[in-house]
Amino acid sequence: MERAPASDKSRLASRLAWIGAAAWLLAVAGGFAILWKYKSTPGSGGAVPPQRWPAGSTVARSPDRATLLLFAHPRCTCTRASLAELARILARFHDRLDARVLFWTPREAPAGWDRGDLWTSAARIPGVTVLRDAEGAEASRFGVATSGGVVLYDARGRLLFHGGITAARGHEGDSFGQERIALLLTTGAADRADAPVFGCALEQEPPVRVARAGAPTTIQGEQR
Amino acid sequence: MSVARKALEMTQAAAEAIVQRAEGRYEAHRQEIFRATDRMFAGLMIGQWIFAIFIALTFSPYGWQGKVKTVHMHVWVALILGAVITSLPVALAWLRPGELLTRHAIAAGQMLWSALLIHLTGGRIETHFHVFGSLAFLAFYRDWPVLITGTVVIATEHLIRGIVWPESVYGIPNPEWWRFLEHAFWVVFCISILIPSCRRGLKDMRVMAERGAELEALSENQWRNSSVVERAAADPRGDR
Numbered sequence: 043m044e045r046a047p048a049s050d051k052s053r054l055a056s057r058l059a060w061i062g063a064a065a066w067l068l069a070v071a072g073g074f075a076i077l078w079k080y081k082s083t084p085g086s087g088g089a090v091p092p093q094r095w096p097a098g099s100t101v102a103r104s105p106d107r108a109t110l111l112l113f114a115h116p117r118c119t120c121t122r123a124s125l126a127e128l129a130r131i132l133a134r135f136h137d138r139l140d141a142r143v144l145f146w147t148p149r150e151a152p153a154g155w156d157r158g159d160l161w162t163s164a165a166r167i168p169g170v171t172v173l174r175d176a177e178g179a180e181a182s183r184f185g186v187a188t189s190g191g192v193v194l195y196d197a198r199g200r201l202l203f204h205g206g207i208t209a210a211r212g213h214e215g216d217s218f219g220q221e222r223i224a225l226l227l228t229t230g231a232a233d234r235a236d237a238p239v240f241g242c243a244l245e246q247e248p249p250v251r252v253a254r255a256g257a258p259t260t261i262q263g264e265q266r
Numbered sequence: 267m268s269v270a271r272k273a274l275e276m277t278q279a280a281a282e283a284i285v286q287r288a289e290g291r292y293e294a295h296r297q298e299i300f301r302a303t304d305r306m307f308a309g310l311m312i313g314q315w316i317f318a319i320f321i322a323l324t325f326s327p328y329g330w331q332g333k334v335k336t337v338h339m340h341v342w343v344a345l346i347l348g349a350v351i352t353s354l355p356v357a358l359a360w361l362r363p364g365e366l367l368t369r370h371a372i373a374a375g376q377m378l379w380s381a382l383l384i385h386l387t388g389g390r391i392e393t394h395f396h397v398f399g400s401l402a403f404l405a406f407y408r409d410w411p412v413l414i415t416g417t418v419v420i421a422t423e424h425l426i427r428g429i430v431w432p433e434s435v436y437g438i439p440n441p442e443w444w445r446f447l448e449h450a451f452w453v454v455f456c457i458s459i460l461i462p463s464c465r466r467g468l469k470d471m472r473v474m475a476e477r478g479a480e481l482e483a484l485s486e487n488q489w490r491n492s493s494v495v496e497r498a499a500a501d502p503r504g505d506r
Binding site for chain 2 (some may be wrong): 055056059060062063066067069070073074076077078080081082115117118119120122123126148151189209210212213214215217218242243244245
């Protein structure tokens with residue numbers, strides 16, 4: 043007579059444990075869905091970069107090989123993955139590519155604000171020149187609004203590619219961007235000449251809005 | 267005949283007693299392993315949670331929008347999703363140690379930790395080793411279905427992500443159908459070695475339990491016999 047309630051209690055506890063496990067699985071799935079959504083949402087695409095290397099740019103372009111510019115926010119941790127992927131691209135195409143990493147720096151930033159571990163990492167990549175991009179002037183000129191955004195021009199100054207080189211926000215690994223850059227450098231053609239960019243916004247007010255308002259940085263031209 | 271039958275029945279009863287005793291010892295040993303491994307994983311889960319928060323705070327503390335910084339999504343994910351993943355396995359290890367549900371929830375939780383740590387470290391190849399380390403730790407249970415649960419959980423996470431967001435897994439939007447098999451191959455390779463190892467471990471445990479039961483029975487018999495001899499020796503006239 044006394045064992046029956048104990049058995050009922052045990053059955054109830056077991057049922058509750060299974061219900062708890064099912065609720066737990068749902069909660070975990072929801073959490074991962076939010077994380078995936080965050081990581082797979084690209085930043086602002088910015089404006090379409092000029093089809094020819096802009097004459098007003100202060101960045102030197104290589105006359106005998108392709109030039110790749112990567113624009114970075116010096117504090118954006120997601121950009122660590124973009125730099126890792128840039129290192130991979132350069133390891134493969136070091137003989138066909140000159141690369142520059144431009145760190146966005148606000149005017150009123152204290153000295154050394156932009157010299158963090160990302161700057162050090164970029165400077166360590168063989169074949170990379172690291173530059174400051176005061177107030178994002180070059181980023182605006184090349185239509186890049188998101189940290190990790192890349193533009194690639196050929197030796198004659200024609201735009202080959204613009205976009206990101208990671209598959210997700212702060213996520214290393216193969217991506218559209220890398221694959222297309224590799225195809226453009228090896229065969230001269232790819233299915234598309236752009237890719238989504240994943241990273242922090244370079245400006246609070248993305249240049250794309252400025253471009254829509256009629257700023258001269260947007261040059262619409264033919265796509266490869 | 268009746269004496270022989272009686273002797274046979276006594277031998278059978280003694281053998282059955284040894285088998286029952288061996289079964290009891292085997293089950294007790296298994297429970298001991300389950301509970302000890304549950305406790306180990308409860309500690310590991312809490313350790314992984316602290317580690318995830320440390321990783322997030324160290325490597326991605328803030329997200330930036332121009333000059334404005336906000337707490338990075340990784341910090342919230344490590345804190346909240348990490349707590350959710352840790353909660354059920356630790357609660358079950360505390361409240362219901364040694365039970366079937368507990369070790370399967372732990373297997374699921376451990377593989378979910380692999381997935382979360384891979385995200386928090388930006389998909390680094392090195393963090394993928396956590397999957398294989400976890401499978402090896404799960405083999406401590408010597409209960410091969412636990413390895414299947416772990417494999418199914420990590421494969422499901424990979425499969426769903428591959429369907430919803432293929433470029434995050436394969437780097438390209440329309441991967442060949444067999445790319446999933448390529449990724450699953452190394453996990454299957456790992457458990458194809460661990461499962462026979464678990465089964466061999468169980469076999470060894472059973473042999474140990476049987477030998478222990480036989481030794482116990484022998485020892486008891488010796489004790490009974492020695493007490494009869496002692497009783498006989500204690501009576502000098504030989505009449506009892």
